[in-house]
Amino acid sequence: MGVCRESPYTPPMSDDAVPPPADPSATAPPAAPADDAPVELKSRPIAGLLAAALPGAGHFYQGRTVKGAIYCVCILGLFLCGQALGGWQTVALESNAPGVPFGSEEFDGPGDNPFRTPFGPPRRQLLQHYTAQVFTGGVAWPALLQSQRFDNADNVPRRRLIEPLDAPFEGVLMADLDDRPVVLATLTGTVNAVPRGDGSRVEGTLDVAAASPTDPRLRTGFEGSPAAVFPPGPPRPVTLTPTTVQAFDRPINGEKGRLLKLLVDPSALSAIALPNGVAADELERPRAIGTVPRPLWNWYLAPRDRRAANRLHAEEGTTMDLAVVFTMIAGLLNVLAFWDAIDGPAYGRTDRRLDNGDSDADAPGSPAPAAA
DSSP: OOOOOOOOOOOOOOTTOOOOOOOHHHHSOOOOOGGGSOOOOOOHHHHHHHHHHSTTHHHHHTTOHHHHHHHHHHHHHHHHHHHHHTTTOOOOOOBOOOOOOSSSSOOSSOTTSOOSSOOOOOOBOOOTTHHHHGGGOTTTTHHHHHHHHHTOTTOOOBSSOSSOEEEEEEEEEEEEETTEEEEEEEEEEEEEEEEETTTTEEEEEEEEEEEOOOOHHHHHSSTTSOOOOOOOOOOEEEEEOEEEEEEEOOSSOSSSEEEEEEEEOGGGGGGSOOOTTOOGGGOEEEEEEEEEEOOGGGTTTOOOOHHHHHHHHHHHTHHHHHHHHHHHHHHHHHHHHHHHHHHOOOOOTTHHHHHTTOOGGGSTTOOOOOOO
């Protein structure tokens, strides 16, 4: 005979009954990921100083290496790219100081003889593009020191040598033909000159390779004038004898070459390949006009006088404008990096809540849904 077994009886739950509590572990929201943890900013003044001195340095100090590397590479890369585009002469404070022209005209400097234009102390212009470049950090700050050196009372163009000169020389040989300046040759070599007396007279040699000029406008010195015909041939080694210093540019200037003008002895003109139909005795006031190298610390980040600035922009053209824009953008970007270092990332109030799957309606302060 079979045994009848009753199933356990479960009484029905009334409407007022309270359901058993759910397992808390099953309904708890997932923990915030480690990457979402607040950033430890450490000492904000130190981080700010480091970020201002070098893009990304403040973030490296805080342990935010990825963001620091991005700032460092991008900002410094943009700054250095602008510097390279401008021949490493893009960053400098502006100056309105007069300078030495490359041509045969008199220069606007004091020298030690009467001069054409009064020469006063340089006036500082508005900082212009440097107001943005300076925020790039320590790579641009030396320009402030170079500005102080540039404005020194001894940093002026002169018509004399103060000390012996032995340096590479690159330029042109000019003379007057029928009261018109003409270019006779391009010169490449070395100059060795020793001052005598007050320095306006010199003794020495100018050992150069003299080549016939190729630009017709360069040959005559005037655009539109008929070009002289030079005999063909390779450059000739020539030794010129400098006699008088016409002009010697200021020691500190934002130009790689220091302009030098020397009157030379006419006796050496017979060794130059002169234009056809031109005799050496027809040429007056022969002079070598060119540049000698400046030391790096005397031109890098240094201000430029008016003449040097005009020459630089004429040589570089619109490339210089693009280079200046690159360095300005780099400085402005480092302002944002500096702020991020001292204030940290910008968190939204509901960022983490929404990341965990909640809706805007669940956020504190959200308006209640309208009743149906």
